[in-house]
Amino acid sequence: MNYLANNYGYYPQDCKEPIFHTQHGLNSRMNSPEAELTSLPVHVSLQDRELWDKFSSIGTEMLITKSGRRMFPSCKVTVTGLNPKVKYVVIMDMVPFDNHKYKWNKDRWEVNGSTDPHLPNRFFIHPDSPAPGEKWMQYPISFHKLKLTNNTLNSNGLVVLHSMHKYQPRLHIVQSPDPCNPHNSGGYLRFTFPEAAFKAVTAYQNQEITKLKIDNNPFAKGFLGQPQKDEEVDVTVSSSVDCRRTLNSSEVASSVTPNPFISAFINPSTAGGPSPHQTHTILSLSNRHLNSPREARPSSLHSLCAALPVAQSFCVQSSTGDTNLSSPLNPQQHHHHCSPASQTPGRSIIQLQPYFQTPPHPSRQCPDMELPLPLPPKLSRMQLPESALRNLEMTSGSDYANLRPLTDILNRIHFRALASGPSGKVLQNPPQPEQYLRGSDRELRPQIYPAVQEYIDQQFTLNSMLSSQTEHRSQMDYVSARPLTEYYCEQQPGK
């Protein structure tokens, strides 16, 4: 069985061809020095293709609850083309699929007015972030722990959505900065997955979706064989169904930007804002977000996308059928503007420009499609990102209008690592700010991470809060910081 055959992003037999055309499309519009570094593509593919197709053909629904509900199917992606040695932060969020609000009318979805004001973005940072590209490419990246909610007051790292609205997952790959070489600008890649678009609901509307979930979700096995409310409806979806025919969305919009993290340091005046390479910004902070204090509250990651300049935005439209997957993509296709309404059936191929200077892992550049990927290791529950994300989402005081750019977020991640101690061991007693500034760190901090000073102040507040929390809460936070420590200590000179 071809392991990758079930993925949306499909490896063409000759992966060089699409790469060339993708590059061509990008380079022709790119005026930055990084453009010459784009000899290799970053390829992202959505896993569980057949399952997603089944749901998509019916109209995927995702339950959202106050406490948060996992997605099923969950988003799992395979990434190739990253620099094995460079560290990346992988983030996922949900973006509106269109401007409609929907309602379920007897047996089908209908448009029910225009969308409600968009909620502040909440981002799910993969618990392994940051990690070397080698690690991201080793196993499919699973976001099965991502939870959706309709509770705008939640502070547990849940992704907040509007019920009866349609969303699509979006993946961010952000190159972590090199503490020793801040001018080594990394990249920022963004992928959307229209194939995984879904309607957020507080209760399932379509019985076919319910049955599909029960049939495929192990946690719902207790409902297997139970009569459905709408038994007369034949909801069986054969695995042999031609999903390409029923799938109505194959658009994959992607964008490549300079690493705002680095840009912010090179040009402090634009920290968190557009970079010199910016041509346009996909997401911008709209004033409507500030209509109410609650909605305007920065999820601390709220301004992530607003702060990320977009140098390139294109979509690759692959025609339907597997045979086309091995064919070179037409460069002109990259210039298509892909609105949801213009999406066409097919399978998505995502080819994006990398911003690294070293080639990706040779074994992954043109992977042998007959070789199954190794099974990922089991994740410990203690590796949950929620505590880390909770910390990341903490903001100073009640300054809701003080939106935090991605640069600040990554500063936090980096500084958490530094705060964890040089040996990789998590410090049980959080050090005082002076301790952060010893040795080379004293030199590095103000030069490379100008936002860290602000974070020190926040860390003070954070430590105070943690010490006043229950013991369990504190332990969770320290444990979650361990992987970050290990990653960053490898880069510390003299360690």
Add this chain to the structure above:
DNA sequence: TCTTCTGACACATTTGAATGGA
């Protein structure tokens, strides 16, 4: 009256600690 949302519920899987044997 209708639509949407909420929380309790039963049933399932997952997880990690405890235990015992090699």
Add this chain to the structure above:
DNA sequence: ATCCATTCAAATGTGTCAGAAG
């Protein structure tokens, strides 16, 4: 003392359903 497999209870993830809310 260490490692490994097994067991078991608690935590967690499901969809369902009745009732509340608007």
